[in-house]
Amino acid sequence: MGAVLYPAATGQNRQVYVLVRQTNGGDLLVDTLDAAGLPIETPVRLTPTEFRSFVTSHEPTTRASAAPRWVWEDTARIYPVLLTAGIRVQRCQDLRLCHVILKNSALTATSELALASPNRWDGAPVVHLAEPQATLFDFHADRDLHLERPGDSGVGANGSGRSVGEGAEGAVGETAGGSSSAALLTAVNSSTGQEFQRQLRAVAGSAEPGRLRLLLAAESAGALVAAEMRHAGLPWSADVHDQLLTRELGARVAPGVRPERLELLARRIRLELNDSALNPDSPQELFKALQRAGLAVTSTRGWELKKLKHPVIEPLLQYKKLSRLFSANGWSWMESWVVNGRFHPDYVPGGVVTGRWATSGGGALQLPKHIRGAVVADDGWKLVVADAAQLEPRILAALSQDERMATAGRGTDLYAGIVASGVVETRDHAKVAMLGAMYGATTGESGRLMPRLARAYPRAIALTESAARAGERGEVVTTRLGRSSPVPGPSWHEAQARAYDPAATAADERRARSQARDWGRFTRNFIVQGSAADWALCWMAEIRRELTALSIPDPSNSGAARQADAVTGRARAPFDASPHLVFFLHDEVIVHTPAEQADVVAQIIVTAAETAGRLLFGAFPVDFMLTVATIDNYAQAK
DNA sequence: ACGATTCGCGCG
DNA sequence: AAAGCGCGCGAATCGT
Numbered sequence: 027m028g029a030v031l032y033p034a035a036t037g038q039n040r041q042v043y044v045l046v047r048q049t050n051g052g053d054l055l056v057d058t059l060d061a062a063g064l065p066i067e068t069p070v071r072l073t074p075t076e077f078r079s080f081v082t083s084h085e086p087t088t089r090a091s092a093a094p095r096w097v098w099e100d101t102a103r104i105y106p107v108l109l110t111a112g113i114r115v116q117r118c119q120d121l122r123l124c125h126v127i128l129k130n131s132a133l134t135a136t137s138e139l140a141l142a143s144p145n146r147w148d149g150a151p152v153v154h155l156a157e158p159q160a161t162l163f164d165f166h167a168d169r170d171l172h173l174e175r176p177g178d179s180g181v182g183a184n185g186s187g188r189s190v191g192e193g194a195e196g197a198v199g200e201t202a203g204g205s206s207s208a209a210l211l212t213a214v215n216s217s218t219g220q221e222f223q224r225q226l227r228a229v230a231g232s233a234e235p236g237r238l239r240l241l242l243a244a245e246s247a248g249a250l251v252a253a254e255m256r257h258a259g260l261p262w263s264a265d266v267h268d269q270l271l272t273r274e275l276g277a278r279v280a281p282g283v284r285p286e287r288l289e290l291l292a293r294r295i296r297l298e299l300n301d302s303a304l305n306p307d308s309p310q311e312l313f314k315a316l317q318r319a320g321l322a323v324t325s326t327r328g329w330e331l332k333k334l335k336h337p338v339i340e341p342l343l344q345y346k347k348l349s350r351l352f353s354a355n356g357w358s359w360m361e362s363w364v365v366n367g368r369f370h371p372d373y374v375p376g377g378v379v380t381g382r383w384a385t386s387g388g389g390a391l392q393l394p395k396h397i398r399g400a401v402v403a404d405d406g407w408k409l410v411v412a413d414a415a416q417l418e419p420r421i422l423a424a425l426s427q428d429e430r431m432a433t434a435g436r437g438t439d440l441y442a443g444i445v446a447s448g449v450v451e452t453r454d455h456a457k458v459a460m461l462g463a464m465y466g467a468t469t470g471e472s473g474r475l476m477p478r479l480a481r482a483y484p485r486a487i488a489l490t491e492s493a494a495r496a497g498e499r500g501e502v503v504t505t506r507l508g509r510s511s512p513v514p515g516p517s518w519h520e521a522q523a524r525a526y527d528p529a530a531t532a533a534d535e536r537r538a539r540s541q542a543r544d545w546g547r548f549t550r551n552f553i554v555q556g557s558a559a560d561w562a563l564c565w566m567a568e569i570r571r572e573l574t575a576l577s578i579p580d581p582s583n584s585g586a587a588r589q590a591d592a593v594t595g596r597a598r599a600p601f602d603a604s605p606h607l608v609f610f611l612h613d614e615v616i617v618h619t620p621a622e623q624a625d626v627v628a629q630i631i632v633t634a635a636e637t638a639g640r641l642l643f644g645a646f647p648v649d650f651m652l653t654v655a656t657i658d659n660y661a662q663a664k
Numbered sequence: 665a666c667g668a669t670t671c672g673c674g675c676g
Numbered sequence: 677a678a679a680g681c682g683c684g685c686g687a688a689t690c691g692t
Contacts, residue, residue: 308688309671327672329678350673353686378682382676389684392674418676458677465680472680551681555676612676612682 042066043119044084046077046098047218056080057219058094063226078111085115089578093117097222101249102375109257114600116574120246121221122147123376127245128228132502132510133238137228147221234508240641241507241560245376247567251607252373252383254570258601259368260390260401260608261409261618266659267360267400275348278357288352291345298338306345354389355397363388369401373610380552381509381559382612391611401609401616401660408624410605411663412631412654414562414613416440419460421558424639424648425506426489430482432648439651449482450475463490464554466547490550497549498542505556506642514545557642561650562613564641568634569615570607573627577604616660624656 043059054077058067072080086093093116098104101120108115125147128134229238272278276286284292296304299315306312312326321334328346331339363369369388377384385391403409414420419440423431434443441456450456455471459479462472463486480487493503497511500519504510518541524530525538600606605619605627619627632652639650655663 305688307686310689325671327678333677346673350686354674354684380682382682384683386684389674391676392684394674462680465682467680470679471677547680548682555682558676614676 105253134228139224244563262369263402380556399661417613424643428485494546494550498546507560564638572630
């Protein structure tokens with residue numbers, strides 16, 4: 027395997043960590059640590075205001091100086107407050123997210139961290155804001171740093187009304203006894219400090235410290251990006267959106283009322299099905315009405331209805347389409363999530379077991395294609411939209427070192443390359459066959475085409491198969507950078523055990539086999555989807571780093587302007603003047619940029635993809651092709 | 665009445 | 677076209 031460019035633990039560029047902890051009183055305890063995690067300066071206790079100044083003064087103002095890595099428990103909690111004060115940081119280690127990775131990774135399975143009995147670092151994920159307005163937009167600049175976990179106010183899970191300080195640093199046993207400030211000021215004695223030490227040791231003691239170090243850095247960078255994207259928001263034209271809704275649904279109506287077009291369609295459906303009381307939103311009622319009309323359906327799913335011939339089908343499909351638009355992305359959605367021309371969704375880094383992000387509000391990852399025209403760049407600005415083409419097959423080629431598959435995708439659409447190699451006849455077949463290989467299809471067209479793929483690309487297919495077999499045995503699989511799949515739950519193991527019992531019935535065996543195969547399909551997909559997520563995080567982290575560098579003066583470039591407002595002398599808001607990420611969707615990013623910088627941004631995105639490929643796979647010759655478009659609104663992409 | 669689950673559909 | 681992976685969300689429906 028070629029040399030892989032993982033970051034070194036130590037070296038010329040000595041890493042400085044700044045450990046940030048919260049106190050009961052709202053102050054912050056800040057320790058500067060060396061690369062080994064040992065204190066190198068006297069710890070300081072800062073008020074929130076002092077902390078903001080501290081962060082600002084420690085972030086580099088030129089490209090020549092290295093940024094510290096801020097080490098804190100939870101980026102989602104602390105970083106929005108800094109952003110609101112106009113402060114960005116370059117790097118961090120999010121202990122909460124990194125803990126999850128290290129706790130589960132097969133690469134650190136024997137570490138002290140992984141073997142420890144469950145503690146507060148294994149707790150439930152933070153509760154995210156349901157209403158973005160609550161703390162994000164009502165924030166007053168001179169209000170004190172506010173580190174409460176938003177969802178914890180009111181009725182908590184245990185109803186105890188546990189204070190922030192207790193949750194963060196006290197009342198967790200580790201600083202028990204003397205919670206004097208002297209004790210709290212000792213980094214190594216704090217829960218946060220101890221956790222950081224455990225994480226450093228887990229990485230250093232693993233078989234692949236370089237990969238894990240990269241993964242933790244990328245995951246943490248993702249947490250920064252998620253907070254920044256939510257803060258900046260996706261440019262959103264409420265006017266365009268409203269016009270689209272009005273055109274499709276009719277004029278806006280009061281909540282709880284069906285818009286005109288929906289109501290008319292509902293009446294037609296009732297008429298055609300001869301059921302004057304039918305609620306077309308009720309699958310149950312609809313199913314019965316369809317049966318009564320003599321339609322042999324097994325469900326009310328759209329794709330099943332599409333195959334039928336009956337006067338009700340057309341209005342019904344139309345109704346389903348429009349009611350979806352109305353309920354998922356209608357006016358009430360706009361009210362909730364679009365503020366001052368920006369869509370502020372709540373991203374959840376690490377929200378998916380594979381390492382993909384999830385959302386906990388706003389549904390940003392399910393933004394329907396037909397409303398993307400409402401994503402409109404500001405005047406004088408552009409959207410640079412980039413999509414990693416056929417990312418997962420390319421990841422599979424690299425993971426399995428399948429040079430023939432990599433060759434099929436070199437400089438071209440990978441599916442087209444498979445066709446050109448004579449493996450299958452059409453691009454569609456190539457795509458269906460590849461998806462089948464990565465998802466574990468056994469039947470249908472995909473199942474039929476798979477064997478041809480296996481003959482042409484034995485290494486790639488062997489990898490997906492071995493991942494599936496591992497899952498069927500209940501084993502763990504691991505992504506390129508070290509994120510491991512969860513182990514199946516107790517009911518899975520019980521089902522397997524039952525099948526081996528002498529008294530097992532045929533049904534027991536069938537159930538066990540079926541569940542084993544289910545889990546195999548999960549692990550089969552996990553290595554590909556998860557490694558693609560590894561790649562995408564590195565890609566995005568690289569993009570972010572380079573975009574940030576654009577706004578940091580280059581010391582060799584004399585006369586570079588400081589990022590300050592000429593009139594007030596105060597730092598500019600972080601995102602109102604320079605290119606920044608505004609959207610991320612698994613294998614796609616959008617950067618909002620002043621028009622004159624769009625070309626530079628596009629180049630940064632392309633270079634970042636190459637860098638991400640090298641970071642994961644070293645010299646292995648696989649292309650990560652992008653489609654890049656500089657446009658005014660998102661509907662113009664592809 | 666209200667929380668949990670199911671259905672259907674949006675995205676990759 | 678509609679199986680094969682991963683999600684979130686809203687409305688209806690189930691369960692207590």
